[in-house]
């Protein structure tokens with residue numbers, strides 16, 4: 001067992017977990033945050049993507065002991081307001097089963113924080129590690145583009 | 159469970175349904191124990207049990223008017239991402255005469271929902287929607303005293319509109335609960351000790367190293383060997399310390415499969431009323447071939463492939479008081495109830511399955527392997543047990559799409575019209591056998607064969623293999639006769655709607671205006687499958703042994719588009735999913751085991767692969783709606799194979815197409 005201290009969605013958490021436990025397992029089994037999904041456990045699908053210190057990371061291959069500041073899909077909306085990326089995914093209906101969506105939204109959020117006006121090529125490259133078996137890729141690209149436009153406009157308005 | 163029981167179950171729901179009459183029962187009627195249990199679970203309000211009679215079958219529908227005036231509607235159908243939850247909510251809301259927000263759909267709970275068949279073969283739209291509409295109109299009439307007539311398409315306010323997925327908010331916030339998200343108090347996590355082989359018997363095991371770990375238990379029931387613990391990591395680590403000896407069943411090398419299929423083939427007989435008639439005959443194919451001016455024969459091959467839903471299956475079972483409740487995510491909860499009852503040797507009445515919307519199915523989640531494992535382990539453990547398959551288990555413990563061999567022989571007359579077609583599919587299946595072309599002499603059949611590996615349902619079933627073979631063959635003829643492939647197809651298409659779909663697709667694509675050769679190529683495919691008319695044009699760029707798909711233009715006519723945006727989403731997704739099977743996917747086995755065991759070794763379509771896409775619908779309000787979840791996947795492989803030929807002059811008759819090699823098999 002190892003003592004673990006993390007901040008998840010702005011709230012501190014600490015507990016004892018077996019050594020080597022992945023961040024994904026801590027989120028899903030200890031914090032009961034099930035929005036972050038397991039799809040492969042080997043960094044291949046992006047379903048488990050969260051933000052660690054602002055960077056999109058694969059929680060399934062990240063030892064929990066290496067994470068400090070974590071934001072999950074549950075922590076993205078603020079004050080009851082959906083994040084623009086979440087709104088854009090709904091607007092574009094950029095999902096079918098929706099299982100890949102939390103990871104996609106987190107990946108897209110990280111991209112837009114770094115590159116506010118990405119080209120389609122930027123979006124494809126940034127999200128290429130995310131699989132959508134339902135094949136909604138074109139809509140996801142459209143949603144990220146739309147979110148970028150909204151966020152740029154909202155920033156201008158301040 | 160025995161395959162014949164599955165077949166018998168599916169047959170009950172075969173065929174398109176035209177509701178003829180209905181019977182409506184209010185709740186004060188004879189209260190059977192079943193209904194009493196149902197009511198007790200539901201709480202107050204008014205409950206309507208409607209039996210819709212269609213053809214020779216009675217189909218049950220249940221609608222509850224709750225105390226706050228909203229509706230709860232119950233169906234045994236499931237949503238694995240094809241949008242059936244939203245579509246069926248629309249169907250209820252339209253005929254109840256209320257907005258979709260007032261209708262909540264309860265799906266997949268075998269205690270609450272009526273048994274209206276599983277979710278497969280795109281039957282939800284053509285079968286379930288008409289039945290639900292009829293029942294909802296009856297409830298509306300009973301409530302208002304008005305007419306029970308269906309709303310005419312011209313007057314639709316909910317159907318025919320692009321209603322967003324009713325779970326959208328839950329999806330984007332991570333709040334949607336999938337089967338793998340379910341937890342029960344006091345639940346144990348199981349980790350299974352699996353044999354590395356495809357099939358094997360457990361001979362012996364040694365769990366001494368594990369039994370000392372506090373909180374860990376080893377459970378065994380016949381070949382089922384598992385470790386349970388309070389958290390999944392502990393269970394997994396403990397399971398890895400168990401050593402087991404297995405006797406594997408041998409597998410033939412994969413290159414012997416085609417010969418094996420032929421050696422074990424059972425010739426088809428005509429069964430015109432079957433869902434997928436295994437033999438279609440017209441004219442006299444021998445005479446037709448004998449009299450042809452030119453003949454052509456070719457053989458096509460599709461390998462086994464995996465479904466790879468993004469969510470590996472998971473189930474939680476709670477065995478108590480000689481009964482079991484299993485929470486899972488199967489496409490067919492009532493079939494799973496049978497399977498669990500059989501495995502535990504208890505009556506079905508003691509098994510309740512509660513299935514939630516799951517993270518993809520594609521035909522792969524029709525069986526209850528995971529639910530059965532959880533139920534057996536829960537009984538052994540005396541506590542709720544969760545079984546969540548790893549990706550490796552999802553790849554290796556499920557079943558694959560059947561491999562298939564297709565022999566095609568055909569002849570044309572002096573004017574270059576197809577006059578005879580002999581088309582024999584071995585092993586992959588009878589779905590999609592009927593050619594979309596008018597050929598006077600035909601023998602089109604499916605030979606059942608013996609496969610050593612588990613195989614089963616898949617999005618569109620054998621229609622992928624059959625359309626790959628037929629469309630590739632058409633393309634070969636066009637090349638042999640030096641006729642444009644679009645013109646050659648149109649020559650043999652009598653269905654006016656299919657003609658229009660092909661013509662529109664070719665026109666939007668700029669067929670004939672796109673330069674080909676020197677690594678650039680174009681291809682077309684079309685299909686008339688499950689009442690849908692479909693066409694796809696593709697452009698590819700070939701570099702070395704690799705292919706990049708540059709653009710795709712597709713058109714679908716599914717009759718009335720009940721939810722146009724959802725239809726487009728399904729159609730686009732199916733075409734993209736088809737790229738995987740066309741270009742990269744294959745599951746490999748050695749002499750005892752499946753060797754394709756990880757996602758990193760199984761190439762799927764990714765962002766980088768997706769071309770520019772123009773997908774459009776032809777919406778015919780006046781025509782019955784066809785299901786759309788599956789059939790567009792049949793377009794991708796033949797169009798890409800044709801485009802590779804157009805670019806390189808090399809014909810690939812075997813999937814996957816990549817990497818390109820010189821010799822075609």
Ligand code: FES
Nearest residue numbers: 039040043046060
């Ligand atoms: S579950 Fe982490 S990348 Fe697939």
Ligand code: FES
Nearest residue numbers: 096098100132134
């Ligand atoms: S929406 Fe199903 S995997 Fe992306």
